[in-house]
Amino acid sequence: MKFDNLIFVEEAMRFPEVVKLVRDASERIWYKVNDVTSFEHTCYRNIGIALVNENVRSVGGIATRIIARAEKWHIKNRGAEPLESIQSLAGLDEEGCEQPFEIKDVLANxxxxxxxxxxxxxxxxxxxxxxxxxxxxxxxxxxxxxxxxxxxxxxxxxxxxxxxxxxxxxxxxxxxxxxxxxxxx
Incomplete structure (x- = not known):
């Protein structure tokens, strides 16, 4: 991670409302993307850049706009790959044979x-x-x-x-x- 990015992330995280907005957004889309931390980093970095380089009247307003834009981008470009079937979750045992994926029935007993x-x-x-x-x-x-x-x-x-x-x-x-x-x- 570049040092400049850390400065922007630090600037964005100075505001508790920004941290709350990013956390809420990541909880909202966690299942739609492969890596939520990448999404959060993008949000904090872009918000920090806006706070440093622009004359911002409303931190919450700019943060909301940037987060919405980052959400759409990450879902479109780095979205979670859909699971094809339960058989695709099967793994290999020690001998290299295919080990089927079993779902435990917690209500069975x-x-x-x-x-x-x-x-x-x-x-x-x-x-x-x-x-x-x-x-x-x-x-x-x-x-x-x-x-x-x-x-x-x-x-x-x-x-x-x-x-x-x-x-x-x-x-x-x-x-x-x-x-x-x-x-x-």
Missing amino acids: VESTVIDSQSVNEKIAFLAEGDSRKEFVLRHWTNGGYNDKELSNVLANVFGGKSSSHRRFIQRFRIECQKRLANAV
Whole structure:
């Protein structure tokens, strides 16, 4: 990249509205061009040239005009090549044989997720024994919350009482759950 271009890019990027306009435009056309960075560089460079060489009344106006022109040029001249087929995405394995492109079906294993959540809910009901505070702690644990201090503060806000007594309850309850689950297996 030429040094003069960096000066023009720097001049254009001094204005937050220019950066926002270029970012919005690149998000709008990212799938239509092969290289969005080239588009952004063209925009910043051309806007910087206009700001340095011309008497500009409205930075936003000149930037909008230059960005629109750059969008059209990049889409026409450097547009993304259309994908012919899924077979064209196939690659080669280590031995040089054609490896077909496989699309993973993320919704294919929905049943196991539902079954897993049902078994978790059954375990929570088994361990909570109808106690809302125990159920709250178990739900917090299943969502990845293992910080006893944070949980005890939340319990103090929700159920009342001191957080230190809730912390002791959490510690005792953890040991109780470990014993009950070990015996259940």
